[in-house]
Amino acid sequence: MRVIRSRWAAAVLLAICEVRASPLSSAQQTATASPAPAEQFPGKPIYETRCSSCHGLDGAGVLGPNIQGVPLRLGDGPVTSIITNGLPGTGMAAFGGVLKSDEIQQIVDYLRSLGRKDTGVATGDPAKGKIVYDSSGCSSCHIIRGEGGANGPDLTMVGAKRGVNYLKTAILYPGTDLPQDPVRLESGGMTQYLFVHVVTKDGQAMDGTRVIEDSFRIVLKDANGKFHSFRKGDLRELKKEPGKSVMASYKDKLSADEVNNLVAYLAGLKEAYQ
Amino acid sequence: MRIVRSLLFSACFLACALASFAQNVPYDRILHADREPQSWLTYGGSYKSQQFSALKQVNKLNVSQLKVAWIYQPTHPMSNVEASPIVADGVMYIVEPPSTVVALDVRTGLRLWTYSPPLPEHIVAIGLYSTSRGVAVLDDTVYLAEADAYLVAISAKNGAVRWRVHVADNVMGYAMTGPPLAINGKIIVGIGGSEAAVRGFIDAYDAKTGKRLWRLWTTPRPGEPGADTWGVGAPESAGATTWNNGSYDHDLNLIYWGTGNPAPDFNDDDRPGDNLYTCSLLAIDADTGKLKWYFQFSPHENHDWDSDEPVVLFEAPIDGKPRKLIGFANRNGFYYVLDRVTGKFITGRPFVRETWAKGLDENGRPIPAPNQQPTLGAGTLVYPSITGGVDWTSPSYSPQTGLFYVSVHEMGAYFIKGTGKIEPGPPKGIVGGGGIRALAGDQAVGAIRALEATTGKMKWEFRMLGPAWIPVLSTAGGLVFSGSDEGNFFALDADTGKPLWDFFLGFAARSNPTSFEVDGKQYIFISAGNIFVAFKLP
Numbered sequence: 001m002r003v004i005r006s007r008w009a010a011a012v013l014l015a016i017c018e019v020r021a022s023p024l025s026s027a028q029q030t031a032t033a034s035p036a037p038a039e040q041f042p043g044k045p046i047y048e049t050r051c052s053s054c055h056g057l058d059g060a061g062v063l064g065p066n067i068q069g070v071p072l073r074l075g076d077g078p079v080t081s082i083i084t085n086g087l088p089g090t091g092m093a094a095f096g097g098v099l100k101s102d103e104i105q106q107i108v109d110y111l112r113s114l115g116r117k118d119t120g121v122a123t124g125d126p127a128k129g130k131i132v133y134d135s136s137g138c139s140s141c142h143i144i145r146g147e148g149g150a151n152g153p154d155l156t157m158v159g160a161k162r163g164v165n166y167l168k169t170a171i172l173y174p175g176t177d178l179p180q181d182p183v184r185l186e187s188g189g190m191t192q193y194l195f196v197h198v199v200t201k202d203g204q205a206m207d208g209t210r211v212i213e214d215s216f217r218i219v220l221k222d223a224n225g226k227f228h229s230f231r232k233g234d235l236r237e238l239k240k241e242p243g244k245s246v247m248a249s250y251k252d253k254l255s256a257d258e259v260n261n262l263v264a265y266l267a268g269l270k271e272a273y274q
Numbered sequence: 275m276r277i278v279r280s281l282l283f284s285a286c287f288l289a290c291a292l293a294s295f296a297q298n299v300p301y302d303r304i305l306h307a308d309r310e311p312q313s314w315l316t317y318g319g320s321y322k323s324q325q326f327s328a329l330k331q332v333n334k335l336n337v338s339q340l341k342v343a344w345i346y347q348p349t350h351p352m353s354n355v356e357a358s359p360i361v362a363d364g365v366m367y368i369v370e371p372p373s374t375v376v377a378l379d380v381r382t383g384l385r386l387w388t389y390s391p392p393l394p395e396h397i398v399a400i401g402l403y404s405t406s407r408g409v410a411v412l413d414d415t416v417y418l419a420e421a422d423a424y425l426v427a428i429s430a431k432n433g434a435v436r437w438r439v440h441v442a443d444n445v446m447g448y449a450m451t452g453p454p455l456a457i458n459g460k461i462i463v464g465i466g467g468s469e470a471a472v473r474g475f476i477d478a479y480d481a482k483t484g485k486r487l488w489r490l491w492t493t494p495r496p497g498e499p500g501a502d503t504w505g506v507g508a509p510e511s512a513g514a515t516t517w518n519n520g521s522y523d524h525d526l527n528l529i530y531w532g533t534g535n536p537a538p539d540f541n542d543d544d545r546p547g548d549n550l551y552t553c554s555l556l557a558i559d560a561d562t563g564k565l566k567w568y569f570q571f572s573p574h575e576n577h578d579w580d581s582d583e584p585v586v587l588f589e590a591p592i593d594g595k596p597r598k599l600i601g602f603a604n605r606n607g608f609y610y611v612l613d614r615v616t617g618k619f620i621t622g623r624p625f626v627r628e629t630w631a632k633g634l635d636e637n638g639r640p641i642p643a644p645n646q647q648p649t650l651g652a653g654t655l656v657y658p659s660i661t662g663g664v665d666w667t668s669p670s671y672s673p674q675t676g677l678f679y680v681s682v683h684e685m686g687a688y689f690i691k692g693t694g695k696i697e698p699g700p701p702k703g704i705v706g707g708g709g710i711r712a713l714a715g716d717q718a719v720g721a722i723r724a725l726e727a728t729t730g731k732m733k734w735e736f737r738m739l740g741p742a743w744i745p746v747l748s749t750a751g752g753l754v755f756s757g758s759d760e761g762n763f764f765a766l767d768a769d770t771g772k773p774l775w776d777f778f779l780g781f782a783a784r785s786n787p788t789s790f791e792v793d794g795k796q797y798i799f800i801s802a803g804n805i806f807v808a809f810k811l812p
Contacts, residue, residue, distance in 0.1 A: 049703025053401055053469065057690055057709045062660060093399065190740075191716050214760030215738040216776050233773070240716070 068115025129265025401469025464516025538706020605662025
């Protein structure tokens with residue numbers, strides 16, 4: 001049995017793609033800002049009557065996709081346009097003739113707040129944290145402002161999307177809270193960066209992260225960033241391992257101060273790359 | 275001379291073409307749809323809604339060779355297609371969302387004509403999509419229930435309007451998505467809008483004139499039978515909408531039609547009692563519109579588990595005696611077998627994981643489990659989820675195997691109680707508030723399950739990655755066709771569930787898979803996203 005094992009341990013692989021957002025726009029935020037509770041948003045009741053039947057009360061998706069914090073990923077303008085004009089070819093209706101423009105903006109503001117998991121405070125030194133990031137091999141898997149590898153999530157705006165506690169957990173105990181695919185299936189979701197082990201009928205084994213899957217096929221990404229497509233009927237074994245990550249824990253590799261500094265650095269990454 | 279010959283040829287060609295598309299589907303043809311499997315004459319294939327094709331050119335041995343014959347793609351952007359086709363005499367009738375009827379040449383997929391009603395600029399659609407699940411055809415007329423709650427009759431030959439009648443007020447939240455049911459001289463339609471707190475009904479219209487013949491309200495007013503199931507002094511009952519298609523038994527002259535949830539859905543404070551006739555199956559006298567019997571699946575429902583699923587009629591022996599039966603896979607997670615003459619419960623059992631009931635009593639009434647109602651705040655975890663064990667998508671019954679095939683959702687959700695109440699005037703959104711939080715991650719799966727139709731016992735299942743909202747078709751070729759929500763369309767062995775063929779459509783299908791035959795070739799047909807795809811053997 002040929003086992004394709006990995007170079008994963010060399011790098012910090014943070015799962016970032018699901019938004020854990022602050023309700024404030026990125027320009028308004030600081031690394032230590034505590035987001036306003038969702039109840040303070042005038043868009044909340046509008047969202048609940050107009051949007052929640054398809055997207056869920058928490059925005060995690062029911063019939064429609066997960067839209068938690070979607071303005072942080074797409075920007076306010078595109079999200080406003082989608083709500084106003086709908087998305088042809090999908091179930092997303094146009095609300096331009098139903099809601100006033102300020103009501104749509106209130107929904108956008110509220111969407112930014114949805115999905116927030118924690119409001120921890122960064123106590124480290126961001127400048128020292130950047131040194132930790134550069135010296136620990138993080139960039140071999142992660143991109144910041146166009147620089148770095150592509151196996152892990154892009155961290156350019158991770159501070160706007162993730163809370164401090166989440167970032168710390170992801171460094172110390174990767175895999176414990178993997179994000180969900182924001183493009184949700186009609187009902188159900190897909191864990192991103194899911195660790196998968198497969199063995200083909202002719203005995204070839206491989207570990208990788210799931211890129212996409214349907215009822216008949218699965219595509220994995222290996223340690224070198226190469227995609228591998230399998231028909232499930234051609235596999236002898238297909239083992240999904242939730243809770244496991246291809247990223248090694250840095251619990252024993254970094255000191256507590258180094259971890260805090262790294263978290264402070266990441267928490268401060270909030271501006272989109274222009 | 276050459277010009278004259280050419281003109282003569284053109285005239286002859288035109289006459290032949292028109293002749294080959296001559297459309298006439300009298301009631302007797304629909305009643306005996308099983309005698310012409312080359313056609314597909316109702317939403318579910320026949321008045322029994324079995325989603326079964328007697329064609330067997332495509333079978334277990336050759337289905338792996340199935341190829342795309344043609345694709346029809348509408349010329350303008352639109353929302354998801356949910357319409358199932360009617361096919362007769364070489365012509366297919368489909369609907370582009372929200373309400374455009376299109377006639378296609380089945381051989382080529384080429385468009386013959388279209389009809390678009392004069393819709394308002396803004397269509398009220400609360401808790402539903404503005405779409406259509408298909409048309410009905412009777413004699414030489416096509417019938418469409420429009421998104422703005424009008425019913426229109428158009429010529430099957432060219433789409434010319436014959437009559438158009440106002441069914442209900444769209445501004446108040448009434449909307450239509452279900453296919454009409456065409457029976458002898460009558461067009462039967464249901465209505466949607468429970469989330470807007472409208473009051474449900476079922477209507478019958480004269481097929482020739484559009485005159486309304488009867489209306490059966492599906493919730494009572496004070497003093498009417500069932501009013502006491504809404505509490506003393508309760509506000510006017512609302513809900514029990516009838517937004518899908520029904521079935522029909524000619525010999526009993528009964529129409530079978532399901533009803534939806536009460537309103538407000540997640541706030542039951544003002545509606546104590548069973549809330550008749552919500553979440554029920556109604557048997558209606560086709561001539562008078564009078565209720566012959568009812569069976570309520572989910573008394574006092576507050577999880578959005580409508581009972582608008584297609585009603586499958588079949589015949590089978592029970593305790594050695596032949597019976598007229600109904601098989602019903604309900605959104606509440608239970609499969610039911612009912613006597614369709616009397617409405618009496620015969621048997622029932624869960625077909626997915628469910629936590630809200632301990633079981634069914636001898637009359638089929640659920641025995642509630644504790645602490646399974648929506649609550650304020652974080653909500654209550656309940657199985658199945660808001661989408662139910664299966665939602666509105668058609669199951670299939672095969673007379674060959676005696677199996678009932680259904681695409682199921684294995685999924686739970688946190689149900690959160692609402693605090694809003696019904697208010698007078700046009701609805702501003704979903705009435706009552708509340709809702710659900712879906713479970714995260716890969717915790718939800720889907721499956722095609724084959725149940726013994728007379729018992730509900732599972733014979734096999736084919737697991738899918740996620741829960742799917744895709745109807746099922748079974749065929750005399752020993753096949754079951756359905757799809758996944760990821761965009762797969764596939765054929766399974768009807769006896770074992772073994773996958774035999776699959777094709778990636780790129781988007782989840784929402785219409786009934788159907789089958790028909792033209793020029794000696796069997797077609798398998800499905801829509802997905804914005805496209806309609808016909809498959810056949812090379």
